């Protein structure tokens with residue numbers, strides 16, 4: 039392991055996700071383990087531009103492994119999209135002696151990191167932190183497992199009401215471009231139908247499926263809908279459409295929203311964050327740059343950042359079939 043780098047910066051950027059704190063903790067402690075200094079950069083790239091830095095040691099990350107959100111705060115920075123902004127960021131990093139960056143965030147944050155690397159030849163390693171699980175090169179992004187558990191817990195509660203009143207519930211979950219949360223949480227919560235952006239189920243098939251479910255003796259139903267579903271209607275229009283065509287159903291809508299991004303990270307996310315943080319720092323010390331660390335076949339592997347950004351994490355088709363069979 040070559041140890042030419044003596045100071046690493048860590049930041050969280052884009053939307054927050056449970057497990058980011060555990061990843062910060064891991065990066066800071068891995069630096070300490072290898073006698074490397076670590077600088078925490080507040081508010082993502084915006085903090086880099088403003089020089090909002092703090093030296094971090096193993097004790098500055100006590101008691102955060104169990105906390106949602108990010109102690110370093112996150113931000114979206116328009117200024118970092120400009121050459122001028124990135125120049126300021128680079129001069130702040132140089133003044134502070136920071137020689138490499140660990141960027142915890144989604145594909146936008148990785149794109150910003152790549153642009154910065156191309157301009158300043160600055161070593162960057164990315165840790166995928168987003169609940170959407172929409173990044174290529176890892177089977178799980180940080181926060182995804184926690185979000186699934188949150189969604190399943192809430193749908194279990196909604197089911198109590200649905201079955202007490204013979205109601206049909208449409209539950210909208212996050213996932214503008216990817217249906218991972220809807221598909222997995224839908225199966226986990228026993229949803230009757232799951233609508234995701236990757237599949238155009240169509241309105242007729244939805245009605246047909248609900249009628250079938252009614253005929254089979256089910257008196258209440260849960261339909262899980264990803265916010266980016268391709269059926270062409272938002273969840274409230276969908277409710278109106280189904281009520282017009284199936285007046286026997288009393289349809290209610292529940293939009294879960296930002297609660298899916300919060301809460302204490304699951305054990306899975308804490309362990310994943312710890313593993314990713316170690317690999318990120320040790321990859322930098324091995325002289326690597328422009329890679330994302332991710333979980334593949336239960337091993338922590340490196341994927342070029344460019345591929346992670348451009349590739350698509352595909353939905354598991356087998357799960358679609360399982361979901362169909364489960365609604366029999």
Ligand code: ATP
Pocket residue numbers: 051052053054083113114115116118119120143144145146147148149150151153168
């Ligand atoms: P989420 O998945 O939660 O949306 P994200 O990392 O994709 O997270 P973005 O808002 O897309 O979130 O990106 C975060 C930040 O990365 C932006 O606010 C901007 O500062 C920086 N960034 C994104 N794209 C670029 C780019 N092309 N050039 C420079 N910086 C960029």
